Amino acid sequence: MFVQRPDIRPATVEVLVDGAPVLVPEGASAAAAVLLAGLSAIRETPVTGAPRLPYCMMGVCFDCLAEIDGVANRQSCMVTVRPGMRIRPQHGAREAYRPEDAA
Amino acid sequence: MSLAYDLAIIGAGPAGMSGALEAAGLGLSVAVIDEQAAPGGQIFRAVEAAAADPALTGEYAREGAALARRFRAMPNIDYRPETTLWHIDIESGLLSLRGARGSGTITAERVLLATGAQERPVPIPGWTLPGVMTAGAAQILLKQAGAVPKGRTVLAGQGPLLWLLAVQLARAGAAPALLLETTPGGALRQAIGAGGLWRGRAMLAKGATLMLEARRAGMKVVRGVRSLRAEGEGAVRRLAWDGGSTSCDTLLLHEGVIPSTHITRALGLAHDWDAAQLCWRPSLDEWGASSHPRIAVAGDGGGIGGWQAAVEGGALAALDAAHRAGKLSAAERDRRAAPHRQARDNALALRPFLDRLYAPAPTVLAPADDATIVCRCEEITAGQVRQAARLGATGPNQAKAYLRTGMGPCQGRMCGTTVAALIAETRGISMEEAGALRPRAPYKPITVGELADLPAAEAV
Ligand SMILES: Cc1cc2nc3c(=O)[nH]c(=O)nc-3n(C[C@H](O)[C@@H](O)[C@H](O)COP(=O)(O)OP(=O)(O)OC[C@H]3O[C@@H](n4cnc5c(N)ncnc54)[C@H](O)[C@@H]3O)c2cc1C
Ligand code: FES
Numbered sequence: 001m002f003v004q005r006p007d008i009r010p011a012t013v014e015v016l017v018d019g020a021p022v023l024v025p026e027g028a029s030a031a032a033a034v035l036l037a038g039l040s041a042i043r044e045t046p047v048t049g050a051p052r053l054p055y056c057m058m059g060v061c062f063d064c065l066a067e068i069d070g071v072a073n074r075q076s077c078m079v080t081v082r083p084g085m086r087i088r089p090q091h092g093a094r095e096a097y098r099p100e101d102a103a
Numbered sequence: 104m105s106l107a108y109d110l111a112i113i114g115a116g117p118a119g120m121s122g123a124l125e126a127a128g129l130g131l132s133v134a135v136i137d138e139q140a141a142p143g144g145q146i147f148r149a150v151e152a153a154a155a156d157p158a159l160t161g162e163y164a165r166e167g168a169a170l171a172r173r174f175r176a177m178p179n180i181d182y183r184p185e186t187t188l189w190h191i192d193i194e195s196g197l198l199s200l201r202g203a204r205g206s207g208t209i210t211a212e213r214v215l216l217a218t219g220a221q222e223r224p225v226p227i228p229g230w231t232l233p234g235v236m237t238a239g240a241a242q243i244l245l246k247q248a249g250a251v252p253k254g255r256t257v258l259a260g261q262g263p264l265l266w267l268l269a270v271q272l273a274r275a276g277a278a279p280a281l282l283l284e285t286t287p288g289g290a291l292r293q294a295i296g297a298g299g300l301w302r303g304r305a306m307l308a309k310g311a312t313l314m315l316e317a318r319r320a321g322m323k324v325v326r327g328v329r330s331l332r333a334e335g336e337g338a339v340r341r342l343a344w345d346g347g348s349t350s351c352d353t354l355l356l357h358e359g360v361i362p363s364t365h366i367t368r369a370l371g372l373a374h375d376w377d378a379a380q381l382c383w384r385p386s387l388d389e390w391g392a393s394s395h396p397r398i399a400v401a402g403d404g405g406g407i408g409g410w411q412a413a414v415e416g417g418a419l420a421a422l423d424a425a426h427r428a429g430k431l432s433a434a435e436r437d438r439r440a441a442p443h444r445q446a447r448d449n450a451l452a453l454r455p456f457l458d459r460l461y462a463p464a465p466t467v468l469a470p471a472d473d474a475t476i477v478c479r480c481e482e483i484t485a486g487q488v489r490q491a492a493r494l495g496a497t498g499p500n501q502a503k504a505y506l507r508t509g510m511g512p513c514q515g516r517m518c519g520t521t522v523a524a525l526i527a528e529t530r531g532i533s534m535e536e537a538g539a540l541r542p543r544a545p546y547k548p549i550t551v552g553e554l555a556d557l558p559a560a561e562a563v
Contacts, residue, residue: 001234001253001353002252003250003251003253005250008155008156009156009249024248025249026152027149029247032244032247035250036250040338047481047482048482053236056236058221058240059547060513063479077243080203
């Protein structure tokens, strides 16, 4: 669970996290909005359905895959929030395009 | 038509910004590509927005902000934020980009990869539980959003960054309760033998000050922690280690940083296993030139040296690019390089000490407990990798066929080195023999439409 420090970084951008409005600072990532909203999981793993939240916040682990503005499998820690952005956790086996599968 | 540049720099961290400033100053046409929304890289992430945060004082607010200002003010740099490089056609110099403003291509005579480091994966039992993150992740939340963890925060692992984060969180009013330090007793004596303490004394003093401040803020420290595991249903609740346990809401792991070699490996550049830093690094000459004539690497992506070394490395690679472009004679390049070399040597003086002191335990590379997940994407355990090694997998590239390790969305960024270390251990071979995972383009997942841009020969 993460909390804001509004005196230091005013929360001015409203986004929708799983349908609920959340105010976050400009420059925050969609993954940060999910953590600030207090969701217990951003996705469930395709293999065992285990809950995950972002692990690295810098584009390495891909544990933050979420649906953003209707597009699934976005790396939410690499997406900067915009007003009105819709961020939804994703469940199950919706797989990203995987290079090895194209081979 | 793609825009053409003398030099394309990937990464607007200390190395990339410094390289761009030097190269543009010498009259090269320069493009700088970075995934982030603003310049700074990892250390100076979001510095333009957060420099006034009292939790982030020091070199972040001073040197970091100044570097970003100079970078912004320099004309002749085509800076493209929120843009990801997902493919390089190494022979033609065609770079495929995906940006907030759509995808496209540019071409470059020379490419400088200044893509930095990632945190070393810390595969302990329970590390996939919600509430377990890297220390760097918490720092990113602080820099980018001003956010801090709530509840009982525990830091675990070792290294300068962990102490820095402890202090930054404390200054932000969220001091961690506990630091579980994994450095074994006796490491300090060994590290002192590595030397460099006198030349590195300023950095050493800074580290000691951080440790003092973190403890004054109330953080307790347990030393010599072994066999750490995170426990809980649906989220981390408890931590246990040999001889102790505690409750926990947020666990922040850190065992140092390693070069991000995803792109350099995908390009097929030569790499060496660095036995001191326990990571792969691209083989580079004194200018950062790689085994391919078009590609150079600067900063932590070429070997961990910290931001000051990255700044000097970026400048050196830019001087070499200017020489290769015919803008500088070899003699003039060498003359200008001398102060940068000197500054880099100074910045690296303490490195052997730090590498020795904070060398990760063998179990960080190859987890002892067979039930530990090592591949987070496909949920493959250490035991499954050992089994594949016994069945015939001779390295991480072969393990893919047995287990799909390295074939999930992260393409082995998290598990590649762990899988290699487990195979090396099981088969009694060296890391060099196990080899490095060879990923393919695209470096990041892309849409089918973007894939159509990929040269046909690469797409198969
Ligand atoms: C999470 C984290 C936090 C850190 N914090 C500190 C700290 O507080 N203090 C400290 O002394 N050291 C810190 N470090 C160490 C760090 O490596 C610094 O030494 C320094 O940032 C290295 O500078 P660099 O220019 O080599 O790379 P970086 O600063 O890492 O910059 C690399 C840049 O490349 C970009 N990039 C990477 N791949 C692509 C791609 N495919 N397409 C487009 N852009 C790309 C990234 O977005 C990034 O901005 C941190 C490291 C990490 C991983
Ligand atoms: S949290 Fe690791 S990739 Fe986004």
